[in-house]
Each structure stands twice: as structure tokens, then as C-alpha cells.
Amino acid sequence: MQPASFATTRLLLRPFQPADAAQVFQSCQDAQIQRWTTVLFPYTSIHAASYCEQTCPQGWEQGTKFTWAITPREDESTILGSLVVFQRDFVLRSYSGSSVEDGKGTPVGGGQTDIDAGLWEVGYWVSPSHRGQGYLTEALDAVIRWIFFEAPPQLAHQVKSLGWRAEVGNEASRRVILPLGFLLGKTIHNFVFVEGRKPIDIWSATLSRDGFVSARARTGP
Numbered sequence: 001m002q003p004a005s006f007a008t009t010r011l012l013l014r015p016f017q018p019a020d021a022a023q024v025f026q027s028c029q030d031a032q033i034q035r036w037t038t039v040l041f042p043y044t045s046i047h048a049a050s051y052c053e054q055t056c057p058q059g060w061e062q063g064t065k066f067t068w069a070i071t072p073r074e075d076e077s078t079i080l081g082s083l084v085v086f087q088r089d090f091v092l093r094s095y096s097g098s099s100v101e102d103g104k105g106t107p108v109g110g111g112q113t114d115i116d117a118g119l120w121e122v123g124y125w126v127s128p129s130h131r132g133q134g135y136l137t138e139a140l141d142a143v144i145r146w147i148f149f150e151a152p153p154q155l156a157h158q159v160k161s162l163g164w165r166a167e168v169g170n171e172a173s174r175r176v177i178l179p180l181g182f183l184l185g186k187t188i189h190n191f192v193f194v195e196g197r198k199p200i201d202i203w204s205a206t207l208s209r210d211g212f213v214s215a216r217a218r219t220g221p
Helices: 020-029 031-036 043-060 135-150 153-158 173-182 211-221
Strands: 011-014 065-072 081-087 099-101 106-112 120-126 159-168 181-189 200-208
Touching: 031 135, 031 181, 043 065, 043 200, 065 200, 120 135, 120 153, 120 173, 135 153, 135 173, 135 211, 153 159, 159 173, 173 200, 173 211
Parallel strands: 120 159
Antiparallel strands: 011 065, 065 081, 081 120, 099 106, 099 181, 159 200, 181 200
16 A cells, blocks of 8 residues: 555654654653553664664555654654554453453453454554644544545455554543544453563553544534
């Protein structure tokens, strides 16, 4: 699939380029990005170069992972953050002793809990100096519009809904999605969010086309 670029009121979303690697490396040294996201630790300049030169272009080519650099509309060389929509190609699994809560915090089960492969999810980060300005919600709104209404038909037919997951306590990530119509779902305990790391508790949410349209009708274009 050919990479897509588009502009919002303040932002330009474009594919990552090799020249972005130094800024990606610097941003991913941030303690909050390392704490709350799935970036490798320690994160090196080699990781950043591979991300910009290989991982991101390959995702577009394969049609399973679409990553955008978020930049100011008037200066596309400055990286504000990153946003990705991806089709998970593995099953994430919680282990024995896990339990699941519904959106109100009520336990609804225990034991092993799988979230199936094949679901489409969103992920993002913003660099420390650009937080608190609503950039991620603005960027995600544009990406969701593209996914649901403007993407090539073969992709639109695949993506019936979008998912979101974050470690419990990541309030900043949750604030990004709520204005866009995501519905909070289960809280899953003792969940393997990143292979090789210790189990954690995660929040989950989903967004349908109708939910997105309804949310935007309430909040305006």
C-alpha cells in the first residue's frame, strides 16, 4: 500500500523518513515514553534508524502497520510524535491467576484471557516538549477518518473497529481517545503487554465507525 499523508488544522501526518531517526532516538530517551509504551529499553540510535528506514516502510508495504510522523503543518522536519494503526499478528495472553473486570471495575472472570490476533489497534507517543497541546487527539482524529472513510477499499473492509490498550494508570493516553468515541471495556489483570516483560494490568477500549461519527457529531468537526 502506498503511504498516505494528510494535514489537519495544525499538523501534517507523513511517513517517517531516514532523516527523522535522530529525533526519534532523542524522544524515546524520555522516561515517560519508556515507562508507558512498548519501545525497547535501552533504546539506541540503531533502533531509531531501523524504525525509520525499515520497520515503518515495511508496514506500509505489507498493509498491516501504518505509521505516521506527526509534524507541525508549517515545518514537516520537526517530529512532534508518532502514531500507528496496526493489525496485531500475535495473541497476547494473560497467565494463570489473571482476572478480568468490566468497564465498571466488576470482576467478570479469571484464568487465562486471550485477545485474538487480527485486531486493529492504535498506538502513539508525543515528545516531552510538545505535550499538553492536544496534538495526539487531533492527529488520531484525522487517522481514524482516513481508516474508516478514505482508505483503499481493501483496508476499509478489514477494519470494522479500532482497539486501544494501555497500562492501568496511563491517564494521558486515555485522555487522547475519549473525545473520539472510544468505549472503555475490560480491565485485564496480569496481562503480558510486551513479550518478555512482567505481566501488568491494562485498560482496553474499542471504537466503531458509528461510535466515531456520533462522537464527532457531538463535539463538532
